[in-house]
Amino acid sequence: MVILQLIPELDAGGAERTTIExxxxxxxxxxxxxVASCGGRLESALLEAGGELIRLDMKSKxxxxxxxxxxxxxRLIEAEGVQIVHARSRAPAWSGRWAxxxxxxxxxxxxxGTYSARTGLKRVYNAVMASGDRVIANSYFIADHVRAEHGVGEDRLRVIPRGVDLDVFDPAAVAPERVAAMRARWGASPGEAVVLLPGRLTRWKGQAFLIEALAGWPSTIRLVCAGDAQGRGAYExxxxxxxxxxxxxxxxxGHESDMAAAYMAADLVVCPSLEPEAFGRxxxxxxxxxAPVIASDHGGAREVVAxxxxxxxxxxxxxxxxxxxxxxALALDSQARAALAGRxxxxxxxxxxxxxLQESTLQVYRELLE
Known part of the structure; x- marks a missing residue:
């Protein structure tokens, strides 16, 4: 099979990781x-995975x-014998659909994502993501949204949750030195509770809200908001x-490349998104x-955290x-924490x-090739 994936950039995020996977x-x-994309810091990961980068301005609207x-x-499809075009964002999806x-x-x-649509024009723009021969929703929450918003039938709709690389995200594979180095980089002293909020710095991810929630906390907490500001200097x-x-x-x-060590270095991981997450990777x-986890009770997070x-x-x-x-969460003793970790x-x-995720998506490709 010859597959062409379309994504704006290859910097960070669930869609970018799934592209590489x-x-x-x-x-x-x-x-x-x-992979047609503007590229980014994950280019080397794409090449290591066997992908071939086609540098195009897939970000422009x-x-x-x-x-x-x-x-x-x-022209690329015809020259390379591409059989399937797989779009992961709206702007490149329009170009990909036409091609x-x-x-x-x-x-x-x-x-x-749910893709906000406050105007009729925006709904038309969003609708390209529901126009595929197969439409993959990355959670049941998103599948319900696609059915309601676009009327996509079960013949075209497939639910495939985002995946976690269990070889990378394996506590046994993370040396204690990596965890200690991460806590030292964050300035965390021994015994100090570290609350980690992973995600790009944007208001809807909940960083400002969590600061408000922690105001006047009776004991010392170090809040680590790990993620790119992506030009939002004023918000930072x-x-x-x-x-x-x-x-x-x-x-x-800023961006943390060793997230496996970051999760182990934290006493608690929080995902306080103010708007529903499509999945909650x-x-x-x-x-x-x-790690103990607290997530906002809406969107795809309801499917992830029991x-x-x-x-x-x-x-x-x-x-x-x-x-x-x-x-x-912070009151858990070691035995309760270990039991929670196992579950x-x-x-x-x-x-x-x-x-x-990989096998389910390959099966979608095989359906179309057959």
Whole structure:
């Protein structure tokens, strides 16, 4: 099989990681996987996985650029014998759809988010993600949204949760030195409770809300918000000012490449998103690493975190509910924490493995090729 994946950039994020994971799976299955993208820090990971980068401006939403990209992709499809075009974002999906229809290639989309649609024009723009010969939803929450918003039938809709690489996110594979180095980089002293919030710095991810929830906490907590600011310097400055005013010790280390060690270095992992997450990959990764997890009780996180069994779910934006959940998590003794860790890893392995994602997506490709 020859697959062409389309994604704006290869910097960080669940869609980008899934792109690389499918390049690995296609290559292992004896096929070729091309990826049209602007590129980014994950380029080397793509090449190591066996993927081939085609550098194109897949980020632009300019209609002229979209049309030109469609022509470029059509030529690429014909030159390389591409059989399936798989789009993972709206702007490149428009170019990919036109190119696929022009050349007769099959067209697949992965619906990675709810995509706000406040106007009719925006709904039309979003609808391209539901126009594939197969439409992959990365959670049952997203599948319900796609059915309601676009009327996609079960003949085209497939639910494939995002995957966790259980070889990378394996507590036994992380040396204590990596964990100690991570805590030292964060400035955490022995015995100090570290609360980790992984995710890019943007208001809807809940960093500012969590600072508010931790204001006046009776014991010392070091809040680590690990993720790119992505040009949001004003928001980063606002977080620092809010933390100082609230008496919260805040660390903003930027992008962390060794997330397996980061999860182990934390006493608690929180995902306080104010808007529903499509899936909640960081919560699944943290569970795989045996970390206690609290996630907002909406969206795909409800499918990831089993309340009271593998972690907690708290009402989004409810400071009191979050304070109660944080207190319960930090009060766990070593025996209860170990039991929670075992259940969390077992759930991640059973429901959210990278191998399951890869095989399920390959099966979608095989359906279309047959």
């Amino acid at each position: 499918m390049a690995e799976a296609v290559t292992r299955a004896g096929g070729r996987c091309l 300019n209609p002229v650029t979209l049309w030109r990209n469609a022509a470029r992709l059509a 696929a229809r022009r050349t007769g290639a099959a067209f697949v989309t992965t619906y990675h 400055d606002a977080l620092k000012a809010a933390a100082e005013a609230a008496g919260v010790t805040l660390v903003l280390p 960081t919560a699944a990764e943290a569970m795989a690493m045996g 309340e009271g069994e593998t972690g907690w779910r708290a009402a989004p934006g409810d400071a009191e509910a979050w304070r109660n959940a944080i207190a319960a 969390g890893r077992a759930r991640a392995a059973a429901l959210f493995s990278k191998q399951a």
